[in-house]
Amino acid sequence: MKDGKIILTFFEMAVLDALKKVPRGRVTTYKELAKGADRPRAARAVGNAVNKNPFAPKIPCHRVVKSDGGIGGYAAGVNKKIDILKKEGIIVKNNKILNFKKILFKF
DNA sequence: CTATTGACGACAT
C-alpha cells in the first residue's frame, strides 16, 4: 500500500495539526476543531477532512465527537470508535459521551 | 464554473 506522496490541502493540514494537540482521555468536537483550524464555521468540512485520515494511528481521529456529546462517525466504524474511546477511559452510554463537558478539549 | 456530497451545527416541531 504505498501512497507515493501524501498531499494535503492547507485546510486539512490545519485540522490535523489542531487535532493532534488533543490529549489522551479527552475529546474535542468537529466544531471546536474547526475553530482550532481557524475556520469556525467549517465543522462539516472538518468531518470530511479527518475522514481521509492519512496518518491513521498517528492522529487521534477517534477523539472527535459531535458538539452535543454524540459520537459522530468513524471511517473504521462507529463501534470501533467507541471501543478505542473506552480504552482511553472515556465512557459512552446510549451513544453519548459521559462527562462530556468535563473532558471536552476546547481551542 | 456548477452540482453534489458528507465522520456537522443550530433551531423548530
Place this chain on the structure above:
DNA sequence: CATGTCGCCAATA
C-alpha cells in the same frame, strides 16, 4: 428526547 429543515464549508466530479 427524537426528527426534520436549513445553513455552512471544503473537496471532488
